Amino acid sequence: TFPFRVEELEAKAKEKMSKNAFGYTRSGGGGEETLRKNTASFEKYSILPQYLNDVSNVDTSIELFGHTYRHPFLLAPIGMLKTTHEEAELAVAKAAAKLDVPYIQSTVSSYAIEEVAEVSEGSPKWFQLYWSNNENISFNMVKRAEEAGYQAIVLTIDTTMFGWREEDMTNRFSPLKAGYGKANYITDSAFLSTLKQDDEASVVEEILQNIYHPKLSWKHVAELKKRTSLPVLLKGILHPTDARLAIENGVDGIIVSNHGGRQLDGVISSIDALPAVVEEVGGEVPILIDSGIRRGADVVKALALGADAVLLGRPYAYGLALAGQAGVEKVLTNFMQQTRSSLALAGASSVKAARNIHILKD
Amino acid sequence: TFPFRVEELEAKAKEKMSKNAFGYTRSGGGGEETLRKNTASFEKYSILPQYLNDVSNVDTSIELFGHTYRHPFLLAPIGMLKTTHEEAELAVAKAAAKLDVPYIQSTVSSYAIEEVAEVSEGSPKWFQLYWSNNENISFNMVKRAEEAGYQAIVLTIDTTMFGWREEDMTNRFSPLKAGYGKANYITDSAFLSTLKQDDEASVVEEILQNIYHPKLSWKHVAELKKRTSLPVLLKGILHPTDARLAIENGVDGIIVSNHGGRQLDGVISSIDALPAVVEEVGGEVPILIDSGIRRGADVVKALALGADAVLLGRPYAYGLALAGQAGVEKVLTNFMQQTRSSLALAGASSVKAARNIHILKD
Amino acid sequence: TFPFRVEELEAKAKEKMSKNAFGYTRSGGGGEETLRKNTASFEKYSILPQYLNDVSNVDTSIELFGHTYRHPFLLAPIGMLKTTHEEAELAVAKAAAKLDVPYIQSTVSSYAIEEVAEVSEGSPKWFQLYWSNNENISFNMVKRAEEAGYQAIVLTIDTTMFGWREEDMTNRFSPLKAGYGKANYITDSAFLSTLKQDDEASVVEEILQNIYHPKLSWKHVAELKKRTSLPVLLKGILHPTDARLAIENGVDGIIVSNHGGRQLDGVISSIDALPAVVEEVGGEVPILIDSGIRRGADVVKALALGADAVLLGRPYAYGLALAGQAGVEKVLTNFMQQTRSSLALAGASSVKAARNIHILKD
Amino acid sequence: TFPFRVEELEAKAKEKMSKNAFGYTRSGGGGEETLRKNTASFEKYSILPQYLNDVSNVDTSIELFGHTYRHPFLLAPIGMLKTTHEEAELAVAKAAAKLDVPYIQSTVSSYAIEEVAEVSEGSPKWFQLYWSNNENISFNMVKRAEEAGYQAIVLTIDTTMFGWREEDMTNRFSPLKAGYGKANYITDSAFLSTLKQDDEASVVEEILQNIYHPKLSWKHVAELKKRTSLPVLLKGILHPTDARLAIENGVDGIIVSNHGGRQLDGVISSIDALPAVVEEVGGEVPILIDSGIRRGADVVKALALGADAVLLGRPYAYGLALAGQAGVEKVLTNFMQQTRSSLALAGASSVKAARNIHILKD
């Protein structure tokens, strides 16, 4: 039977997955201080619910960039899902489509944009971009996403190089080198045009050359904005000053995130970073958040502290590991039910109203 | 031999009870953050006792709504006790009667109001109301409690729907569906009159339809006040604004509670919520508290922080599991002795004087 | 080989002692929250040492009530030591005498004042008084202590009745009822004169009648002051107001203590209570402290926060358990060396200078 | 395979080392409160990174006293390394030389200054001085270090006597008495000239006589400054007043350190002590820090809080234990890569820029 507890979900996924894949999925950067803080920090915040308001109609829907979504959560971009399940992003996209949850597909997917689009036609999808040093690849991928009907571009800014991941190093495992994340590249004309040799090793080498992009700066953001008509979000913002700069650079939305504690260890937990960003942004653009969301109460806390929506990460990857598409659906269904009843029990009849829930910090 | 330590009490109850019943009793909502905080929060408060005042006569009695009770605690409403012991609420009521502790009977009891009243004649009892969507049922139950000599009505406001209880879901256990909480319904004329079929399944279905009542609002509270001459308390208040609204709506008393962490996870611990409520209420109505009271020192802290009385919960259910009525009596006797000597050792000769005990928060 | 680590000392004592005796010695009141806080609280304070002052001569001596003692610690009163070792207080007194550490003998000793005095002639000793309801017993014991050359009277104010000790209750063990603490009574003419029958049971019963003395109040303190020329200290003060009252009642010294967490559970740790008492007292009388002192660094912290001396408790009882007098000596010798070098390494050349050590609280 | 995780590094070193050597290396003073705080305190500080600045060129170099070093870390003085590996300081110095990391050699080394200098010619080295009561030895060692081309003198001020090290006492292990730290003495003309007998026992006795130097005071610091043209740093400063006095006494640099928690237990963690020292010093002299640095994120935090460089301690000793020179190199290489990528991911292109990284304290 499919586990209800996220701790059990992880434990069962561990049994099912290869050591390498589980290690890659679970682990964080460095000493995993930030990974631990991501969940532990949520416990610093306590909800002060208010009762005796009719909550028989809870509207969990949100509106982002002109689209209405039925739930205040999206699926975070998780790359290289073939490490976890043969159907990988296809299964995830189908589950998301079925349950009307927007799916943010990663650049380093195991299936290409077009393949994902095909199995999930009509459902809301966003594309997460890892910048390529060869900018044409970046722009081309964005164009492909646009053409495939994706609704937004998420530029991840905290991964211009990979974090110091001790678990993967210990396992001597690099899913990128193992080819799990190449689908979007080998289907990309801009990428292929620069490829000298088309053997596996050259492909991987060329991806690595492109994905290591420490030069990334605000001018690329401005350039990206010019190249696409889709809303652009920055994923990885933790500092309020970066939020301000994002707005000044025309960015359409912000994702407060520390990449699930997988990049620089020792950085602040997302939930602790949220309030200052919310204050700085002052409602000018939507603010999403991820890293450490594990249950309905976390969603309530994030919304109450000013997020407009949250991204779910590892839990759905574990669902995928356990039971493919059906597993992802199960995880999502649980989240939906929890979120709905948590909002109601906190006294909020809508996501907007959740902003008024009183939170006390220890 | 009957355990003195509450931790051992729980451990022994676990051995004796069915997995389902123990899981149902012990567990909390969601990730059990609030359940943990309920007990852990008490440790944030330290007592600064004062000595060298004659404490040879400690008066532990309290007065509530014109009644004098011998101890500053009551038994919290715990439903469906047949999961735990065949004699269920009868055993608890008899123990409470014997030791002169007021017993708050739950709507979802395994024995009906009249059955409980019969075995505990003359002893103080209150009735806890879960609102029914069919208001006639609510009013009729209240009337029956009045007629049975109950002294107050406790309207629980934090359970308009059930919390997300992962342990019960994992066990696929719903005591309500299993029929453990139907006694008050199947003896209720208002309930029976609406029942289409009187088989078990229909009864359960009808209860579920009634007990899920997310429409509950302040206007029902006002209505309830009109329908009964008994004092009405609201159980589940955590936010000072709700306390203020309660007073404005004519409520006679407040129970600060998070339902033992069983409803919305992530909400504030009761003891952390207490001081702000006390300040807001300013003595206008009595304030009771539950959730996490495990020992005499907890009682002292709650009283010192402004509670007028406390409600005991799980510990007496474990006593019932271990030894029926005698077990409940043992738990109560221990609480009485601890509370008396704790008050004395803190330097307070009465419950009123306990309000002057100095508490330091970490 | 004798353990250096206090944790190992306790572990080895546990192996050697009877379950009852170890349980009695180790345990605290209620849920042992205060017992835990006593040691944990010390970790909240960090020393900011200063170097490069000549510390080749560290004067660890203190002066109290006209007497100079070589070390800034005394042995706390621990009753009924025959539970632990046949030689009990005799062994402790001899060890203390040998190392010139003042020993505070308990009322409920296993050997009488005169027996202890005989084996430790000329060494500094204080007498700890548990008030007797029959005041003549109290006054007579004080007189006996005076006659035996004891230098001060310590009136314990936090034990007018026993705490709620779950470990002893679980073990069904009462050392007092088992006769371990009767020596000072059965040698006391005032006690004997009131005894109706002189069998064991009557003796114990009479002790219990006397030692339960919840009437104890400031007027007894004033009376005691009149009856003895020795300095009188109050042991158990935690509240600054009590410290002020003590001074107003002519008390000569204060011992900040929570009785090692053995009385009312949930009270503040001694070290957390110390600063406010120090501020209130303003140097008018000496302030001693106990409860949770385990190592040299704890002594430094207590002195830096304003204590004039500390009392050692459980560690020496464990030393006694392991190796009788030699064990106590070993524990004391370790404390001496640690204290001396800790003072030096903190930059203080004397106990007085330790007051200037800077402490940072978390 | 060589471990990436520092926890695993320690665990494997434990397997390889003798119980005595591992105990000596791992342990701290007293109850190891400070040892624990050294690492735990780092978790109180969270990094608020800023992105989207070109970080393709991270300059990790620092300048100290006119010398440029390629990395912002040095190797802390660790004495008596023959306990750990036959090649001891020679292996460490060679690894440091190969990777261009300055090595601070301890007074109590297993190989002499000249031996170390010979195997690591041309590489940056500093000399750590334990004062000798016979000042001529101190001055002679400093002269030897100067002649061997060492670039700075580090006077350790927190070890005028050894801490209370329970692990070593339990093991009855003193590496100094076992002769592991004598190399610099038996090659020192000033030391040899005072030696009455030249057998092992006399040598050890004479070292002990010299190394216990509680008289050390500011006047020795002033004297030392006169005797050498090299910059002099004080290692062990935790109090801002001592930092001020250091500057007033002409000291050239400060090392905030608690000796890895090995001296007085209960003292503040280095990272908690750093900010006040930085504020007091106001940039007048460089500030280095050690104690608890375990990963790249710790380096970033220390630099952001105002340190100019950090010292690595135990981790390299464990590297030495596991694989001699190669092990030290591995540990250093890991630190270099982590530090470089951590700076980049925190948004700093240089060590100077790291000062602007925003840190949030819990």
Ligand SMILES: Cc1cc2nc3c(=O)[nH]c(=O)nc-3n(C[C@H](O)[C@H](O)[C@H](O)COP(=O)(O)O)c2cc1C
């Ligand atoms: C296995 C794995 C792969 C990930 N891959 C990507 C990715 O390709 N692009 C990206 O922007 N974020 C990636 N992330 C980060 C997630 O988008 C998200 O920020 C993170 O999972 C949130 O933390 P949580 O999983 O602890 O809730 C990945 C996370 C995991 C666990």
Ligand SMILES: Cc1cc2nc3c(=O)[nH]c(=O)nc-3n(C[C@H](O)[C@H](O)[C@H](O)COP(=O)(O)O)c2cc1C
């Ligand atoms: C098994 C169980 C059943 C409960 N049933 C009810 C109920 O029917 N009505 C109600 O208002 N509260 C109910 N409660 C909540 C208690 O009244 C009380 O708020 C809670 O037990 C206090 O927390 P504590 O047990 O941790 O002290 C129940 C609690 C438990 C443990």
Ligand SMILES: Cc1cc2nc3c(=O)[nH]c(=O)nc-3n(C[C@H](O)[C@H](O)[C@H](O)COP(=O)(O)O)c2cc1C
């Ligand atoms: C076994 C035991 C017996 C004690 N008996 C007495 C006593 O007879 N009188 C008294 O004033 N305090 C008594 N105390 C309390 C000690 O004097 C002291 O306050 C306490 O031990 C300090 O805490 P610590 O042992 O944790 O350091 C006793 C403590 C213990 C552990």
Ligand SMILES: Cc1cc2nc3c(=O)[nH]c(=O)nc-3n(C[C@H](O)[C@H](O)[C@H](O)COP(=O)(O)O)c2cc1C
């Ligand atoms: C085994 C060992 C030996 C040490 N010997 C010396 C020494 O001879 N001189 C000195 O100044 N510090 C000495 N130290 C302290 C280190 O220089 C440094 O301050 C400490 O190791 C930093 O703490 P960390 O190892 O936890 O990072 C020693 C430390 C260890 C672990």
